[in-house]
Amino acid sequence: MARRQGGGSSMTATMEDRPVAAVRHGELRAWVEQLDVPEGYRTEIIRGTIVMSPTPSVKHAAVVRRLYDQLAPQLPETVVALQVVSVAAPDSDDDYCWPDLAVLPVAVEEEDDWLVPADTVELVVEVVSPSNATSDTVVKPGEYARWSIPMYLVIDPRNGTMRLHWDPAPDGHRTRRDIAFGETLALQGTLKDVEIDTSDFPRYEKGRGR
Numbered sequence: 001m002a003r004r005q006g007g008g009s010s011m012t013a014t015m016e017d018r019p020v021a022a023v024r025h026g027e028l029r030a031w032v033e034q035l036d037v038p039e040g041y042r043t044e045i046i047r048g049t050i051v052m053s054p055t056p057s058v059k060h061a062a063v064v065r066r067l068y069d070q071l072a073p074q075l076p077e078t079v080v081a082l083q084v085v086s087v088a089a090p091d092s093d094d095d096y097c098w099p100d101l102a103v104l105p106v107a108v109e110e111e112d113d114w115l116v117p118a119d120t121v122e123l124v125v126e127v128v129s130p131s132n133a134t135s136d137t138v139v140k141p142g143e144y145a146r147w148s149i150p151m152y153l154v155i156d157p158r159n160g161t162m163r164l165h166w167d168p169a170p171d172g173h174r175t176r177r178d179i180a181f182g183e184t185l186a187l188q189g190t191l192k193d194v195e196i197d198t199s200d201f202p203r204y205e206k207g208r209g210r
Contacts, residue, residue: 028094044086045095046139056129059202063127063155064100066200071103074194079122080106087124088115090147097140101125103191118147122190128156130204141165145173150189153196157204162196164188 028045037043040055064083071081081103089095096115103123108116124144126136136154144152145168152165152173160181165173166188179185181201187194 042098044097053132059204060127060129063201070196079103086115087118087121090118099124100127118149121149123151124149125153142172146170160203162198
């Protein structure tokens with residue numbers, strides 16, 4: 001993962017003719033759209049910081065695919081699970097996240113924009129990658145709760161665990177449940193009839209994954 005905020009950076013993927021320090025609040029999204037992002041990276045803006053994450057491993061993709069295959073036949077007809085979608089913060093013209101999967105109203109599929117409002121999202125899912133574990137497990141729980149997203153599911157193939165956060169409040173989701181791979185988890189709220197079986201979710205080999 002690489003971050004840029006103000007004049008500091010940990011990688012050189014920038015627009016040479018316009019330093020980050022010159023970008024005003026509310027202009028970061030437009031700036032990112034012009035950024036020469038390194039091949040294989042995706043971008044998010046979290047708390048006013050541009051975050052670049054490398055393309056994850058095949059095992060990461062396998063977890064997302066297996067989750068999607070379970071969700072699709074169980075979801076109510078009014079919602080759909082999407083893998084390539086970015087969620088806009090409700091209180092910022094800059095911030096957005098790119099979850100691994102999100103459950104949204106079916107009508108979103110007719111939109112041409114690349115961002116969806118946070119208040120349309122029922123569930124966001126992140127599969128933890130070793131390269132950005134802190135973002136998924138520490139930063140995003142607070143952000144998604146502050147954005148009033150009803151549920152946040154974190155799947156961690158590093159240790160074979162899954163955590164569901166729900167009932168959002170400004171300082172974090174009020175409730176959570178942890179399970180180990182091999183167990184089944186029921187979702188909450190409008191998706192309370194949906195169950196996720198983790199018995200075939202792969203784990204990363206120690207020291208591997210990205």
